[in-house]
Amino acid sequence: MAGFSAMVWIGPALGPVVSGFLQLEKDWRWTFYVLLWLGGASAVIMLTIPETYAPIVLYKKAQRIRDAKIPGYENVKAPFEDNDRTLVGIYKVALTRPWIILFDPISLLCAIYLAFVYTLLYMLFTIYPIVFQEKRGWNSGVGELPLLGTVVGALFGGAIVLADTRMRQKKIDQGITKMEDSEPEDRLPLAIGGGIAFALTMFWFAWSAEFTSVHWIVPTIAGVFISSAMLLIFVGFLNYLVDVYQMYAASAVAANTIARSACGAAAPLFTSQMFAALGVGGGGSLIAGVATLLAGIPFLFYKYGKQIRMRSKFAPTKKEEQPVEEDKDEERGLGNGPASSVLEAQ
Incomplete structure (x- = not known):
């Protein structure tokens, strides 16, 4: 998740540097040439990705058993084969469930917070030219180079996540903590730390960038820590969503993606006007102020997350023996029937 999230930050940051x-x-055509080259290379790599979705893996195993014509197992089936796999059935689930889960309390608050973080990520691509090109007179190429600081910040944030993961695994290996005793809320300390750092570093960036008398390295370094903080929030909440919603995780992440992508797309439409009216210091302080308010969300979930989850029909909890209604479209596909027992044994 850290690697995925780091790429979400690094790609958009490198784009303005290259295009600048x-x-x-x-000319402008070369921007599209580069996009075509990168897209073509990515498409080739994607062809090597193996199938890992459990219901499909089990379905293919059932096919192999039937093809082998093992006596007594000629009609064995995977639970996946009993589902509605028509295009209408697939799209009915894929296009409706994310919107339903979006308004679940945990999903909604996570979406609001990550939408704000994502909006700022894309605002930076307008803010940096204002700070380094308009205020300092740098050209379109050199003026985008400070964005490389956000790349460094994303890598630094990824390193923090990696260190945190290894510490958790070490405690499990040593028997200090047990995997089965862990709760989704254990994912939130990263987001808590990131939320506090986000607000503080945004104030730092805003007022160091406001004055050209301040050396350019100061707001650039602030951008490093802003990027790290945002990545910690991003990883902490995405991991939390996956652990909270489990078999509904794909829909929960899809709902979150819809919200943050919509806000990110809108960011360039108002950023220039906002900072022209408020200045870099004022505009940045407004963002930092909102970040300060939103920083309470991970604290809220850390303290009351389990109680909230117990009231959601989409969020299984250990305390509830019947956490959610059975869902055949997104279940893991392992089932409890004789067919799935045979497949697991095979």
């Missing part, structure tokens, strides 16, 4: 220098040396 292309604008100086080439």
Whole structure:
């Protein structure tokens, strides 16, 4: 998850740097040429990704057993085969469940927070030119180079997540903690730390960037820590969503993606006007103020998350023996019937 999230930050940060220098040396078409090259290379890599979705893996295993014509197991089936796999059935679930889960309390508050973080990520691509090109007079290529600080910040944030993961695993290996005793809320300390750091570093960036008398390295370093803080929030909440919603995780993450992508797409439409009216210091302080208010969300979940989960029909809890209604479209596919027992034994 840390690697995935780091790429979410690194890609958009490298884009303006590349296009800024292309604008100086080439024409606008070269931006699309680079996109085509990267897209083509990515498509080739995607062809190597193996199938890991449990119901499909089990379904293919059932097919192999039937093809082998093992006596007594000629009609064995996976639970997946009993589902409605028509296009209408698939799209009915895929297009409706994310919207239903979006308004579940945990999903909604996570979506609001991550939408705000994602909005700022894309606002940075307008804020940085204001700070380094308009205020300091740098050209379109050099003026985008400070964005590389956010790349460094994403890598630093990923390293923090990696260290946290290894410490958790070490405690499990040593028997200090048990995997079965862990709760989804154990994922939240990363988001708590990231939320506090986010607000503080945004104030730092805003007022160091407001004055050209301040050396350019100061707001650039602030951008490093802003990126790290945002990544910690991002990873902490995405892992939390996956642990909370389990078999509904795909829909929960999809709902979250819809909300943050919509806000991220809107960011360039108002950022220039906002900072022209408020200034870098004022605009940045407004963002930092909202970040301060939202920083209470992970604290809320850390203290009351389990009680909230117990009231949700989409969030299984250990205390509830019947946590959710059975869902055949997103269940893990292992089942409890004789067919699935045979498949697991095979």
